Amino acid sequence: MAIDLRLLACKLEKYRAQLQESLNDVAISTGIDAARLAEIEAGQTAPTGDEVLILADHYRCDFKFFISNEQVAPFEQTETLYRARGTDFSKEDRRAVQEFLYLCETEDFLMRELDRTPGSFAFSPSGDYFKGHAEAAASRLRSAMGHSDNAVPRDVYAEFRSTGLHVFRRKLCNSNISGLFIAHPVAGKCALVNYSEDVYRQRFSAAHEMAHAIFDADQGASVSFERPDGTDLVEVRANRFASCYLMPPAFLSKLPDPNWWSDSDAIGWANKLRVSCSALAIALREAKLIDRTTYARISQLRVPSEVKIDPELPESLNATQRSRKEELLERGLSDHYVALCFEGYNFAVISQGRLAEALLCSQAELLELANLYGRTLHGH
Numbered sequence: 001m002a003i004d005l006r007l008l009a010c011k012l013e014k015y016r017a018q019l020q021e022s023l024n025d026v027a028i029s030t031g032i033d034a035a036r037l038a039e040i041e042a043g044q045t046a047p048t049g050d051e052v053l054i055l056a057d058h059y060r061c062d063f064k065f066f067i068s069n070e071q072v073a074p075f076e077q078t079e080t081l082y083r084a085r086g087t088d089f090s091k092e093d094r095r096a097v098q099e100f101l102y103l104c105e106t107e108d109f110l111m112r113e114l115d116r117t118p119g120s121f122a123f124s125p126s127g128d129y130f131k132g133h134a135e136a137a138a139s140r141l142r143s144a145m146g147h148s149d150n151a152v153p154r155d156v157y158a159e160f161r162s163t164g165l166h167v168f169r170r171k172l173c174n175s176n177i178s179g180l181f182i183a184h185p186v187a188g189k190c191a192l193v194n195y196s197e198d199v200y201r202q203r204f205s206a207a208h209e210m211a212h213a214i215f216d217a218d219q220g221a222s223v224s225f226e227r228p229d230g231t232d233l234v235e236v237r238a239n240r241f242a243s244c245y246l247m248p249p250a251f252l253s254k255l256p257d258p259n260w261w262s263d264s265d266a267i268g269w270a271n272k273l274r275v276s277c278s279a280l281a282i283a284l285r286e287a288k289l290i291d292r293t294t295y296a297r298i299s300q301l302r303v304p305s306e307v308k309i310d311p312e313l314p315e316s317l318n319a320t321q322r323s324r325k326e327e328l329l330e331r332g333l334s335d336h337y338v339a340l341c342f343e344g345y346n347f348a349v350i351s352q353g354r355l356a357e358a359l360l361c362s363q364a365e366l367l368e369l370a371n372l373y374g375r376t377l378h379g380h
Contacts, residue, residue: 004069009043011066015059016041018078019098020091030054057357060102077182081221088223093172096332099360100192101184103332104166106358108187110344121163123214130237137214138244149250152273155311156203156246160210161336164189167206168337169312171195171330179205179224181212189213195330197226199308200276207242214241240286247273247283258284259294266298274309277301324372331360335373342375352377 016026023041027034032051039045047055056063078097082089089097111118123140125133142151145159153159157167166187172194178201180192191209193202208224216222216234224235255269270280281298284290290298312335313322328338338359345355356366370377 003046003067005043005046007069008047008066009041012055012059013041014079015061015098018082019059019094026055026058030058060098062105077184077221081180081182081223085223088174088177090173093174093177096170096172097180097192100168100170100180100332101182101187101190103168103337103358103360104182104184104187104190107166107337107340108184110340110349110358113349114340114343114347116340118164119162121214125215130233131240133215134211134237134240135244135249137211138241139248141210141214142245142248149248150254153246156206156210157311157334158336160191160206160213163210163213165210165213166190167193167209168332168334169193169195169202169329170332176225176227177223178226179209180221181209181216181224182221183217183219189217192332198276199305199310200270200274200279200303201226203274204242204246204276204279207245208238210245211238211241243279243283243286246275247280249283249287252283252287252289255289258290258298261294261298263297263301266301267303270301271303271307277303321372328369333359338369338373342370342373345377 016023023034023037026032026037030037032054036045040047040051052066053063056066078094078101082094110116121141121144123137125136127133141163142153145153145162147153157169160167166184166189168191170192172192173196175194175196177194178197179194182190182192184190191206191213193205193209195202197205205224212222212224212234215237222234224238256265258266258269261269266277266280270277273280275283278299281290281295284298285295312329313325317325325335341350341355341358344350344358345352350358352366353363356363359366359369361369367377369375
């Protein structure tokens with residue numbers, strides 16, 4: 001089947017517009033002359049096979065999407081998102097979101113090829129009380145994960161991935177954005193957590209996006225902010241779900257009276273629950289366990305950064321390894337995803353070149369990553 005040049009042109013133009021790139025930007029990145037790019041985008045000439053691959057790599061999408069005449073596109077959700085919230089996303093953040101979607105689609109492909117079908121979690125809310133929806137769903141999911149009331153979820157990213165949600169942490173320039181949920185047409189439910197945020201805030205954001213995956217997947221895409229509009233019931237529900245998942249009311253009710261806590265007591269409990277003092281104060285207030293004065297005091301406290309625990313940065317790492325893995329997490333490369341990519345390579349699902357693309361790195365960096373993760377490349 002011949003390529004529909006007009007459809008291809010439309011896809012390329014939309015990708016470039018979403019990323020706020022000029023033809024010169026694309027030309028510099030790809031090495032394809034700007035005048036030729038203009039002809040391809042105008043539907044006046046067909047790209048070569050190599051040019052399709054180069055452009056697909058630049059736009060972080062499957063090259064088959066460009067050469068097929070299918071119109072369903074991964075960018076349709078982001079197009080809607082940017083139309084509503086475009087000013088909140090810088091040029092750099094749009095590139096980050098594009099790479100996030102690419103990681104989700106790659107992860108989905110590898111999981112299917114390696115027969116790693118995840119579980120699922122479905123919840124049907126009843127009534128019109130949104131906070132009630134959140135509380136019931138959080139309780140149900142905690143039960144599905146085998147958590148008792150006093151259990152603290154250790155690795156929420158792994159837990160949410162086990163339900164079929166693609167969760168990636170990725171650094172965004174806009175620190176007001178906590179997370180992003182997108183119903184990807186190929187990969188399904190996808191959540192981005194802003195790695196620029198505090199490590200405990202990231203846990204809360206992940207749980208918040210899990211709520212969107214449970215309740216709002218049919219709405220397509222949504223962006224969550226550090227300080228949401230308190231009148232948006234969808235966001236209120238997502239926050240309540242996150243609070244109840246991380247700090248179940250049944251557990252909070254058994255704590256020593258928080259009105260008598262010292263500052264160190266409050267910080268200690270927040271750290272045990274792996275949440276911020278602010279989130280803990282809100283949860284205690286919702287449970288009617290503290291007065292206004294105590295709420296104000298606890299809200300202002302901070303858990304020292306050096307005692308916070310990140311499940312994807314274990315204490316067993318030395319300083320060099322930790323620093324490098326932090327850099328990789330900023331780009332969205334979790335241990336889970338990296339391991340999946342190397343497994344796909346070892347089982348010949350993807351080539352070495354495709355492995356480098358999947359890990360967003362050059363061939364030169366690939367060997368260093370293999371060594372960091374204790375993996376080997378054929379011939380090394």
